[in-house]
Amino acid sequence: MHIRKATAADAPIAFAIRREAILAQCAGCYAEQDLEIWTSGAMSASFARCVADAFHVAEIDDRLVGTGMIDLASGKIDAIFVRPDWMGHGVGRALMNHLERLARDAGLTSIHLDATLNAAPFYRRLGFAVEATSTYRSTLGVTLACISMTKPLAPP
Numbered sequence: 001m002h003i004r005k006a007t008a009a010d011a012p013i014a015f016a017i018r019r020e021a022i023l024a025q026c027a028g029c030y031a032e033q034d035l036e037i038w039t040s041g042a043m044s045a046s047f048a049r050c051v052a053d054a055f056h057v058a059e060i061d062d063r064l065v066g067t068g069m070i071d072l073a074s075g076k077i078d079a080i081f082v083r084p085d086w087m088g089h090g091v092g093r094a095l096m097n098h099l100e101r102l103a104r105d106a107g108l109t110s111i112h113l114d115a116t117l118n119a120a121p122f123y124r125r126l127g128f129a130v131e132a133t134s135t136y137r138s139t140l141g142v143t144l145a146c147i148s149m150t151k152p153l154a155p156p
């Protein structure tokens with residue numbers, strides 16, 4: 001597996017992985033209608049810009065299998081999505097390790113995220129602790145229950 005900074009050319013595939021991952025794994029925790037709204041529509045220009053600016057992608061055999069991003073100013077992790085046929089093979093953990101390393105190298109002492117309910121056990125396994133319940137408001141008008149989680153980082 002190879003993890004690298006994304007480019008603008010990765011945006012359409014990153015957008016497709018996001019949709020596939022949400023529909024494959026969030027279904028047990030959220031109403032089907034909410035997930036349909038959350039994943040509906042075409043890729044926006046702001047999503048494409050965000051991919052080019054801040055995403056990192058995991059590749060296996062030159063195929064994109066996962067995405068993730070970190071805001072190194074705030075330590076916020078976002079967009080952790082793994083292609084459904086590669087879930088459960090360590091891609092999510094590898095992406096998180098990579099982003100954690102970037103955070104440590106940038107001098108951050110902790111990282112945080114808003115976890116979907118289905119993904120909270122994954123983040124707990126990686127050393128994150130629950131801070132509080134929260135609500136994610138998508139630009140398409142859907143609100144989803146989430147869990148705010150943080151992880152302290154040991155110095156490099």
Ligand SMILES: CC(C)(COP(=O)(O)OP(=O)(O)OC[C@H]1O[C@@H](n2cnc3c(N)ncnc32)[C@H](O)[C@@H]1OP(=O)(O)O)[C@@H](O)C(=O)NCCC(=O)NCCS
Binds near residue numbers: 025026083086088092
């Ligand atoms: C959640 C997600 C990112 C995990 O990625 P993944 O590549 O499948 O996870 P990994 O294979 O790296 O798993 C790492 C560890 O977490 C555990 N784990 C992974 N997903 C889990 C889940 N949903 N519940 C409990 N444990 C989980 C694995 O068993 C593994 O444990 P181990 O190291 O002891 O064997 C991925 O399944 C996904 O894209 N889900 C749908 C989208 C989503 O909700 N993203 C999060 C948005 S906040």
